[in-house]
Amino acid sequence: MIWLTQLIYIKEGEERTFDDFEAVAIPLIAKHRGKLLMRYRPSPEDVIDGTLEKPYEIHVVTFDDDADLQAFFRDEERKKMLHLKEQSVREVVLIKGSKV
Structure with missing residues (x-):
């Protein structure tokens, strides 16, 4: 099983565009x-300590294996909406791991 944590930083004023992308991708x-x-x-009050910028959203997702994850990334319906992600997202930090 693959675990993904995404720290998502969006461009100011692009919240609606990001939500439109997520409505398709999720x-x-x-x-x-x-x-x-x-x-x-x-x-802001959820952050206890640290130097990392607070992300707009945090996603935790699992996939059974890397083939499933790659199929998600290659999904044609998702790819048609990537322009919304590119328009709204400034940066994503993707942390990939497994349960220990």
């Missing part, structure tokens, strides 16, 4: 045997 996770475990939008 349902496609299950199509490729993945699970969205958490979609979290932290507020």
Whole structure:
């Protein structure tokens, strides 16, 4: 099982565009045997300590294996909407791992 954590930073004023992309992308996770475990939008008071910039959202997702993850990335429906992601997202930090 593959675990992904994404720290997502969006461009100012592009919240709606990002939500439009997510409305398409998130349902496609299950199509490729993945699970969205958490979609979290932290507020400033949620950060206890650290130097990392607070992300707009944090996603935790699992896929059964790398083939399923790659199929999600190659999904044609998702690819048609990537322009919305490119328009709205400034940066994504992707942390890939496994449960220990």
